[in-house]
Amino acid sequence: MEQARSYVCKNCYTPVPQGHKFCGRCGTSVPREIMAAQTMLLSKMLEPGKAKLVVIKGEGVSSDPNDETVYLLGGRQHVTGRTQGQIVFEKDAWVSPRHANFYYREDGKLIVKDEGSVNGVYVRLRQPVEVQPGDMFLAGEQAFRLEAAPRETDQAEVDGTYFYSSPKRPASFRVAQVLRGGLTGMLINARDAVSIGRDGCDMNFPNDAFMSGRHCKLEAAGSRFTLTDTGSKNGTYVRIRNERELSHGDYVFIGHELLRVDISA
């Protein structure tokens, strides 16, 4: 006893070998869906070397930890934005209409490119990074900007009147907390270093549940600035300039969306 190895004619019950359009016994045509049949690709299967983005926080994250929202990066490029592209976060006001592009370089490496977004793309620090005045970074639910020391404007008037300044300490840089809408919140001037955390630091955010006790620090050496994550739980993220290569296990912030990069071996 064996199974008929191919399509069985619905008129005369004769097996029709694959590729034949008509039944050899009765001439009845083979239906189109049988002719066009092809293997469906399981959408979550990936080719080796291709990546997927797992949404850790943000749109589409359900309360069930087993129910992951995953974006497969199976094509060559994958634009993400609030209104455009393949990966759309339509409810996130921090995502620009066209925000970023995840694409594969010729050598097969995954690259994330800021497509001129308002808020930029942030990647989690794996080791201390060098930053420059103007650079932004995230820690906990806070956003920060490294700024150069302000220009001094406390010289005497031409008429000889002195400017009465508050006592000031020499500063080589400062760190500004950036609030929603781009406003400046806390602003700390420093000469050598600024530590950021929930408690006991130079900038403290006791009400930020995602901020570690000692989260990160910025250090100045001459005109070079280094941002270091000091063992935080949720990471410190620095805004990329233009584009950056990603590797397995990287975390990327786009607006409110925190994405983990998984690259299959």
Next chain:
Amino acid sequence: MIICPKCSKENQDHYKFCLGCGSELPKDGGGGAKPFNPTPPAGVPAQRPPAAPAGPFGSAPAAPAGPFGAPTAPPAGGGFGQAPPPPAGGGFAPVAAPVAPAAGGFGGAPAAPAASGPRFLATCPQCSSPNPGNKRFCLTCGFDLTDNSPAGAAPPAPVAPPVAPVAPVAPSFQPVAAPPVAAPPAPVAPPPPVAAPPAPAAVASAVRLTLIRPDGTEGGTHTLNEGANRIGRTTAPLFANDAYLSPTHATFTVRGTSVTIRDENSLNGVYLRVAAQAAIEVGNGDVFRIGQEILKYEAYPPVGTEADGTERQGAQIEGLVGKISLVIGRETTGNAFPIPVTGLFLGRERGDILFPEDGYVSGLHAQLTVAGGKLTLTDLNSSNGTYIRARGERPLQSGDLLLMGQQLFRVNVG
């Protein structure tokens, strides 16, 4: 450092209770605990008077620069590292210099103590500069070096301001005898009768400005005339020594016994002391001062979005009304802190925002409160007070204290 006898935790010298276990700490913690330094009263330097370099106009970094003294005088000793600004190329000479004291021209000055002729202090009590013994005025700052101490043995008393010699020329100005440091404030020689103001057509009013010196004693007074009085560095001797005053700084307008002040776009403004425990409304852009710290309030505008509908990313702004920034230049601010709707306390040692290096800020100094969408500032019985920068025309009451330049004045009516 006090080591807790119970749990061995190290505590700061002024703590009464252990940070580690809460038990009461011994008063004299092992190893010569330093006494707790309370806020010095108005005028008394917080720590030791800094051995100040000679300031351009004497009063700038000098020892007696009290809470109203030069901002450049670091009370905590080098904390700020701000050098006093160099003199701006001799914008004007110290006031004493040009006043050639004619014989007997010191009518207003206190009588010389001894018959053997006047004695002069060798070290200027204002700027600490050494001077040859025969100089009446400090070579550096123009301070009057006449020694008024009774026996000459007492420490150099703060003397009448250098403007004293000019007194006879300016009828509206009465020099005040300088009391020794320890004396109660203002046992002033009765002012000469103002009855006969000579030539000028201006009619003296019942309103006077009395200089309060850094040690709390009274300096000279300036009687305002009926009508508008423009006050500044170039207008009257009492103000001439203060390089932080604009040439024309403010206008006082006297109508009978009512008086108002208007800041004439001066560089450093006019600050009025607020009553303790009274909530004063602070608006967007208002500037206030505690100790040596000048703070500016800016309210947060509503959060907007970019043209494409994207909102700028950042920390939560809900629950914040604005921020206070330390003013360190015309357009430069130093550290800044957002103000939550739950308010903030300001102090040297206690509060949310601390000024540990400013000895003129009280331990707990002032409070910012938000109520009904408005921010108010309350002085919490601080030693040296809280001052708010005057905007527009402000009425003054007798007894009001105001800061102009680096000097403190009291308004007296009647």
